Amino acid sequence: MDQLNLFGLFSNPNEPVQINGGSYIYIPDFFPHSKASQYLKAFIETIEWNQEGMMMYGKYVKFPRLTAWYGDNDKPYSFSGITLQPKPWNTELLEIKKLIEPLSGTTFNSVLLNRYRDGSDSISWHTDAEKELGRNPIIASVNFGAERVFQLKHMKTQERIDILLKHGSLLIMMGELQHNWLHQVPKTQKIIGERVNLTFRTIK
Ligand SMILES: O=C(O)CCC(=O)C(=O)O
Ligand SMILES: [Fe+2]
Numbered sequence: 001m002d003q004l005n006l007f008g009l010f011s012n013p014n015e016p017v018q019i020n021g022g023s024y025i026y027i028p029d030f031f032p033h034s035k036a037s038q039y040l041k042a043f044i045e046t047i048e049w050n051q052e053g054m055m056m057y058g059k060y061v062k063f064p065r066l067t068a069w070y071g072d073n074d075k076p077y078s079f080s081g082i083t084l085q086p087k088p089w090n091t092e093l094l095e096i097k098k099l100i101e102p103l104s105g106t107t108f109n110s111v112l113l114n115r116y117r118d119g120s121d122s123i124s125w126h127t128d129a130e131k132e133l134g135r136n137p138i139i140a141s142v143n144f145g146a147e148r149v150f151q152l153k154h155m156k157t158q159e160r161i162d163i164l165l166k167h168g169s170l171l172i173m174m175g176e177l178q179h180n181w182l183h184q185v186p187k188t189q190k191i192i193g194e195r196v197n198l199t200f201r202t203i204k
Helices: 033-046 091-104
Strands: 017-019 023-025 055-056 059-062 064-072 077-079 082-084 110-116 123-126 139-145 148-154 160-166 167-176 179-185 195-201
Touching: 033 091, 033 110, 033 139, 033 195, 055 139, 059 110, 091 139, 160 167
Parallel strands: none
Antiparallel strands: 017 023, 023 167, 055 059, 064 110, 077 082, 110 195, 123 179, 139 167, 139 195, 148 160, 148 179
């Protein structure tokens, strides 16, 4: 739906928001509430979740969240020092992929799933600029369950942008964003339930 902006002109909420060295689209109610709740339940029940980890200063450290990697090719994918082999798409993942591709302006061949069991699960500052994704990757992130704050920090200027990722929301990161901004989902002291996040990506 069109919205009146500051100048009384119509602006499209699906139009990318331009930031310093990148752009994004955030659609809070991309999925109807009941549909989003069905997906949350399905993903918690059917995804093969693992707690991965990595070597840090000679010690194996587990990530504070569960992860899974699904996709349509057998190219291994590396992130945060680990390499994952994708599991084949399921019905729900394919359904979501089809829905978000037109808005993203690309096709995705893989998805990384993160499950934050409560407020003590998190992901710390990083970029998704892995070399397998090429220059200026488009990354579409969909969110189910507990609302969490997604934080962006500019690598040079330290500018900050916080986006509250709602149940059923879609966030598409694009342009040069991964090369200029870090992002994280910090821990929270709030008593909150589970959250499942899916980031769709295109491995070249
Ligand atoms: O959970 C989120 O919203 C972000 C996940 C993320 O940044 C990642 O998987 O690379
Ligand atoms: Fe990320």
